[in-house]
Amino acid sequence: MxxxxxxxxxxxxxxxxxxxxxxxxxxxxxxxxxxxxxxxxxxxxxxxxxxxxxxxxxxxxxxxxxxxxxxxxxxxxxxxxxxxxxxxxxxxxxxxxxxxxxxxxxxxxxxxxxxxxxxxxxxxxGTVGVTVNTSVYGGDINDAALVFDPPEELKGKINVVPEMNDVMGMAIHYVGGKTCTGDKDVLKKVRDVLVNAKKNWLSMDYGNIEKYAKGDLAAGVNWNGASMRARLQNKDIAFGYPKTGYPVxxxxxxxxxxxxxxxxxxxxxxxxxxxxxxxxxxxxxxxxxxxxxxxxxxxxxxxSAPEIVVPAEVKDAAYIAETCPPEVSKIYTQIWTELQK
Amino acid sequence: MNNLARIRERRENRNRWLLLTPALVILIFAASGPLLITLVYSFLTAGDYGGVKWEFSTDAWFNVFFQRDIFDDTLSFADAHLSIFWRSVKLSLLTTLGAVVLGFPTAYFIATRPKHHRDFWMLLIMIPFWTNLLIRTFAVMELIRNEGTLNTFLMTIGVIDAPLQILFTETAIIIGMLYVYLPLMVLPLYASMERLDFSLIEAGYDLYASRVSVLRRIILPLVKPGLIAGSILVFVPSLGAYVTPRVMGGGKQLMLGNLIELQFGQGRNWPLGAALSITLLAIVMVALLFYVRVAGREGGGHG
Known part of the structure; x- marks a missing residue:
């Protein structure tokens, strides 16, 4: 001892x-x-x-x-x-x-x-893009419509990460607006797109790697690193970069x-x-x-990971996330609250 | 003599205040202090990037109930906030109701066991309560997930073909809160039932009362204080629940707790968050006043 x-x-x-x-x-x-x-x-x-x-x-x-x-x-x-x-x-x-x-x-x-x-x-x-289970949906995955106007097979199996600026930004670019826009016409379209799309979403949640890997989720707005970790568990998971614009x-x-x-x-x-x-x-x-x-x-x-190395054809669609001015941010919060009500 | 008595009285008075001081300090600074800060913040202007500017404003309170349309500037009720209020109250009431339905028989069962067995049954009720809230919530989630225990079981025995979508619905939030808060209903109910004089129930049967009328006319009135206390204990935390709606509702069905968090976090509107917090507090106060009135009447009736 x-x-x-x-x-x-x-x-x-x-x-x-x-x-x-x-x-x-x-x-x-x-x-x-x-x-x-x-x-x-x-x-x-x-x-x-x-x-x-x-x-x-x-x-x-x-x-x-x-x-x-x-x-x-x-x-x-x-x-x-x-x-x-x-x-x-x-x-x-x-x-x-x-x-x-x-x-x-x-x-x-x-x-x-x-x-x-x-x-x-x-x-x-990193980037914010769309994670897709390619065994459920076989089409082009570099498209924000998979979340904002989803095809029949993805409806009800979509998750959107509750990051206001990323999701708002992606939606603004989807309807043709610019980062941090205060343009009311654009924002009205954004609101309509989001509110209509929400009916097809299953959840707005963070922790989702397991759910993609196990098939509870088939598509959604996601981060590239998280998407890569899901792919390492399930080879059908792919990461798409929306052509209309995606935040970096x-x-x-x-x-x-x-x-x-x-x-x-x-x-x-x-x-x-x-x-x-x-x-x-x-x-x-x-x-x-x-x-x-x-x-x-x-x-x-x-x-060589497609989640890290951005394909050449969508390289230009990237935009760098910015701090939006307070008065614009306020409108975004209002739309966001309406979306989550 | 008279003088001496007065001095003693004064000294006693002073001692009493001195003895009370620690409790008063804690009450004023630890309980009312943060509340006052919240109240003050609700009347200030939102800082550009979170925080507050020290300018008086009633915007936050206005925005709790009303909104100016972003696009055509028309004034209307804050539809989003009101529907979240309504959902919170509705889900909390349903949770409370569910807790009564499940908790009443449970407490009755335990209270009617032999005395040396009761501790064991109470322990079974308490054990989950010692586990971290988040872990319990995730455990329920595992049960009701599409590929989870319940759905897999039902599909194996052939009751359903496709998994039931329970997770991320209001039902899921209720199931989660019910599981988490059930002990808070069972405990006070059990406390009242343990004191129940079972000879009264026997007397009821002797006088040819049916089972239903014994329950309604004898048991219920006697355990009513426990029932009300349990309901308040379940209703109040359900109303402000944050974790359960967040995890089980999938972030799509906000409740008040989540709405408040949104304002302090990504929304960067602290005054609105503060005003919403005070509103939540007001709803709880109304519920408690209701309790005090009902309980007070009961107390009077029984002497």
């Missing part, structure tokens, strides 16, 4: 890490940060990393606004970056300080939500204005812009990253 005790104590001492040079507190979406990559970062710079999870942009925004959080890095979606910046919550960055800044894919450099990347660097990006989102790492460990946070941002490290993030979360050169480090099953 005593021997065991001594052994345990000895093991504890040996296993205890040497005191790290510094610390870094990351505030990120749950189940989104590659542990493998964090370990590599900790070893390379001798920094202790602590990760805290959140479940929505609104949660993160509210907690950071309240102050006293102690976080150094946050990872908001592009649509929330202007809000964080407007509230003065993010630290302005100097690109010259980052030696890997040039690795950012040109497409993700001058984005509308952060022109010139003054506040944030890419984390992961990006989550971005940024340093908080009141960060305690600014230097370490900068090291971290530089670190995730190294192609090999960005690929580690993708391997874990199953989404693409915005770092050029990371392709060769990507896992095999993602290099």
């Amino acid at each position: 005593k021997k065991t005790f001594t052994a345990v104590v000895a093991a504890t001492f040996v296993a205890a890490p040497a005191f790290a040079e510094g610390t870094l507190n990351i505030y990120n979406w749950g189940n989104y940060t590659s542990p493998e990559m964090i370990e590599k970062f900790e070893k390379e710079y001798d920094i202790d990393v602590t990760i805290t999870d959140y479940d929505s942009n609104d949660t993160a925004l509210a907690k950071i606004k309240a102050g006293g959080h102690g976080y150094d890095i946050v990872v908001p979606s592009g649509t929330y970056i202007p809000i964080f910046v407007g509230e003065g919550l993010l630290m302005e960055l100097d690109p010259a300080e980052f030696k890997n800044f040039g690795n950012i894919d040109a497409r993700w450099m001058d984005v509308a939500f952060d022109p010139g990347r003054k506040y944030s660097v890419p984390w992961q990006w 989102w990006m989550d971005n790492a940024a340093i908080l204005a009141d960060a305690q460990n600014v230097e370490n946070a900068k090291l971290f941002l530089d670190f995730i812009m190294v192609p090999e490290n960005a690929a580690m993030l993708s391997k874990f979360a199953r989404y693409a990253n915005g770092i050029s050169g990371s392709e060769e480090f990507m896992p095999e099953d993602m290099k």
Whole structure:
């Protein structure tokens, strides 16, 4: 007994890490940060990393606004970056300080939500499209009509993720409008399309990977990563990109204005812009990253995945999700409430 | 002498207040405080990206009941909100009714078991109640899913050909809430029935009362306080339920709790959310006042 005790104590001492040079507190979406990559970062710079999870942009925004959080890095979606910046919550960055800044894919450099990347660097990006069970429906899947004006065989087996901006955006583009439009004629059409379509929807729900895989659902508005996970369980599941337009989102790492460990946070941002490290993030979360050169480090099953590699013929239909002005947002909420009543 | 008595009285008075202070502080800050903030917020202007602007406005309250049409600006009742109110009240009433129908015989069964067996039966009622709400809800969902236990069973024995679509309907919400809140009905009912004097029931039979009239004229009046308490305990949380309608209703049938969450989250209209919360509170208050009045009358009747 005593021997065991001594052994345990000895093991504890040996296993205890040497005191790290510094610390870094990351505030990120749950189940989104590659542990493998964090370990590599900790070893390379001798920094202790602590990760805290959140479940929505609104949660993160509210907690950071309240102050006293102690976080150094946050990872908001592009649509929330202007809000964080407007509230003065993010630290302005100097690109010259980052030696890997040039690795950012040109497409993700001058984005509308952060022109010139003054506040944030890419984390992961993905698309919102339509997931279809091809054993139920055999036609063209790059079509938003599968959800908004569904064919007979899909009726009653459709799920729409309850993300107001994504669904509204897709519907606005479906009737020929522009992102964040305030045009009443367009919005009236959007409302009519949505209200009529809802009769054919089974649910408006988030967790749906199992339901697609098991056949409870046959089509719906979905995220590409979730759709890919469903396909890995059921080969009939496919992901379509609506020709009329589909939203592209990006989550971005940024340093908080009141960060305690600014230097370490900068090291971290530089670190995730190294192609090999960005690929580690993708391997874990199953989404693409915005770092050029990371392709060769990507896992095999993602290099050719149709959910990750957008087919050439629908590449131009993508639009980047934006933060809509409050007065427009208000109308969207009204339509959305009417839809869910 | 007189003076001394007055001093003592004053000291007692002061001590009483001092002793009450902790409770009062908790009541004022922990209970009324958040409520007051909600009330104040409901009279402010919505911030552009969530939060509030400190400008007085009655817009939120106006929008609870009325809406200006987005397209032609005509004024009408807030049809969406009112139908969600109505659904919440309707589903909560149906849940309460279902809980009475299922809970009454259950409580009666337990109360009529031998004394040393009752704890065991109560334990069976309590065990699910110790499990996390979300887990219980997902368990019910697994039962009634299209490919779930119930449908698979019915299809195997050949009662139905195609699965019954129960999940994501109002029926599913009622089944979910019924399962979750049933113990809240059984417990107070059992408490009243345990005290029931069964010699009164025997006396009823001796006087040639039928089973129905014994139930109606003897048992029901005696367990009425438990019945009402149980109904309130089921009705109130059903009205504000969030998780169950979210999971079982598939997000298509909003209830009040979900509508409020929408305003604080994606809708970014905190004042409207606050006004809706207060409205929910008002409905609960009406239900409780009703309870107090009925219970008060009962109490008087029995001395």
